[in-house]
Amino acid sequence: MPGRRHVIKGTGLLVSVALTFLGLLLVTFLIGRVVPIDPVIAVVGDRVSADTYARVRQELGLDLPLWQQFLRYVGDVLQGDFGTSVLTSRPVLEDILRVFPATLELATAAVIVGVLLGIPAGVMAAVHQGRWPDHAIRVIGLIGHSIPVFWLGLMALLVFYARLDLAPGPGRVDVFYEGLVDPVTGVITVDALLAGETDVFWNALHHLMLPASILGLYSVAYIARMTRSFMLDQLRQEYITTARVKGMSEARVIWRHALGNIAVPLTTVVALSYASLLEGSVLTETVFAWPGLGLYITNSLLSADMNAVLGGTLVVGAVFIGLNLLSDLLYRLLDPRAR
C-alpha cells in the first residue's frame, strides 16, 4: 500500500513542521519576555497611577501565568495579530506586508545572479577537477565567504556609484520616479511593467543591479560548490562513459546528460540558498537603504520596538521553515527515486 505509506510520511512531515513552528513561537515569546523594557510602561508611559498601571497590565494579560500568556500569544499570532509597532503606530503585520515585497524582489534577483554564475562555475570546476579552473573557483568561493557583505556593499557604492557613476545610489528608484506607479504587488519592477511605465522599470532594475549582485555573490559560492560535487558524482557514472563512447559531443554529455541528472538536487540547493539570502538581506538592505524586511527589523531594533522585531523575526523564521519544507517536497516530487 504505497498510498498509505505516503500519507503517514506526509503527516509526519506536517507534524514536524508544526512542532518546529511552535518552537519558533516559543523562542520569540521568551525573547519578548526577557526584554528589560516593561511593556506596560511602553504603552502608558511611566507617569501613571498604580491603578492605571495595574489595569493596563491586566488588559495586556501580563498577570496570567506564563503558559497562559504563551497560549494567548500563539492565538494572536495565528490570527495575524503581531501587536502594534511603537515606531510606526501601525499593526506590525501591516508593516511587514508592506516591506516584504522589497526583500522578495532583492532576494529573487540575487538568486538569479547566484544561479546564472554559480551553476556554470560549479560545472567548470567539476569538469576541470584538480586543475587551475577548479582551484581558481575554490579560492574565489573562499574569498566570497570571507568578505563582510556590508563592507562589500559600501565599497561597491564607492566605486560604481561615486567614482565610476555606473550605478545609481541607494534606494529602490530615483527620487524623481518615486510614487509614480501604484503598488499592486509591491515589487516595483513588476508594478512598473503592469502600469506600462518602462522608464520606471529600467530605473528600478538599474537600482536593483548592485545590491542584488552583492547579495547574490554569497549564493554563487554555495551553489557552485554543491554543483561541483553533484557533477563529480555524475561524471564518474557509466552512462557518461557510454555517451562518450557513442561519440556524443563533450558539451552535450556535460550540459545535457550530467547536468540534467542533477537538476533535482540543484533545485533544492537553490531553494535553500534563497532562504539564506533572507538573512544576508538584513545587512545588504541597511547599506543600500533598501526598504525591505531587513531594514525594518534593524530600524525597529535600534528604537527598541520589540513587537516589530519579534514579528519580523517570526516572519523570517516562518519563511525559512517554509522554504526548507518546499525544498524537501520538491525533492520528493521531482525525483522518482525518492517517491
Added chain:
Amino acid sequence: MMQTTEGGLRAWLTAETPQSRGQARLGRVYLGWLAFSRNRLAMIGLGIVLLLVLMAALAPLLAPYDPYRQDLSQRLLPPSAAHWLGTDAFGRDILSRILYGSRLTLMIVALVAVTAPVAGLLIGTVAGYLGGWADAALMRVTDIFLAFPKLILALAFVSALGPGIENAIIAIAITSWPPYARIARAETITIRKSDFISAVRLQGASTPRIILGHVVPLCSSSLIVRVTLDMAGIILTAAGLGFLGLGAQPPAPEWGAMIATGRQYVLEQWWVATMPGIAIFVVSLGFNLLGDGLRDVLDPKGK
C-alpha cells in the same frame, strides 16, 4: 635508543612500531602536519591567524598612537607617513585602532569557539548515546534553532539582552551550537554500538564516564574542523552586529563598528570605512583557508 641515533626525531616520529602511546600520538600529529604543510593555501591561512594572535598580543607595542585619543585637528587625514592608514572622524589613528581591534576580534572568536562547540558536543553526544526520548527531545530543540536564520536570531537575542559586545558574544554562541550538536550526534550513533563501548560498559563504567571519557574524544576531530570553518562566520556575524550598532559600542575599536562610523564619509574619506573592512576580510579569509586545510587533513571523507 636506536631510533635517535639512526634518524633522529623524524625517524622516531614516523616509526612503524611506536614504543609508547605518546610516541604514536605525536607520530600521528607529525604525519598530519606533513600533509597540512604541503597545502600552500592552508599554510597562508595559518600564517594569517598566527599574525592576528601576534597583533593582539603586541598591540600596545606595535600601535604608534593611543587608539582612543581624539585629536580634532588631525581628523579625517588620508593615509600618510605619520598615519599609515589615515585618521577617522575624531582624529584617531586607524592603524592603532585596527591593531587594538584585533584583541576584540580574537576575544569574540575565542569565547564563541569555546562555549558553543562544548554545548553542542554535550547535547549531541547525550542525545546520540541515550537515544529514545532524550534524543527526540534534544534534537527537536536543535531543529528549532536550526530553523532560524542565525543572524536574525542573534539580532532578536541582542535586542532582548541589549546592545554590547558581551551580549553579542552570548547571542552568537546561542545561535551557533546546533550544527555541532547534529555532527556530534551523528558521530555518536555510529560508535555507540561498537565493541569497545560495550566492553567499557561491561567493566561497569557509568554513562557520564562513557560519554565524557570515550564518546566525546572521538567526536572531537570532526568538530574541530567545523569550528575552524565557522570561525570566519563568527567574525563576520560579530562585525555585522557591530556595524548595525548592536555589538561592541563606541569608542571600542571593533572593526564592524569602525566601518559603521566611517560609512557617512565613505564617498570622500574612503579610507575610514575601507581599512577595517580589509582587516575583517583578511582575518576571516585566514580562518577559512586554515579550516579548509584542516578538513583535508583531519576528515578524509570530505575529499
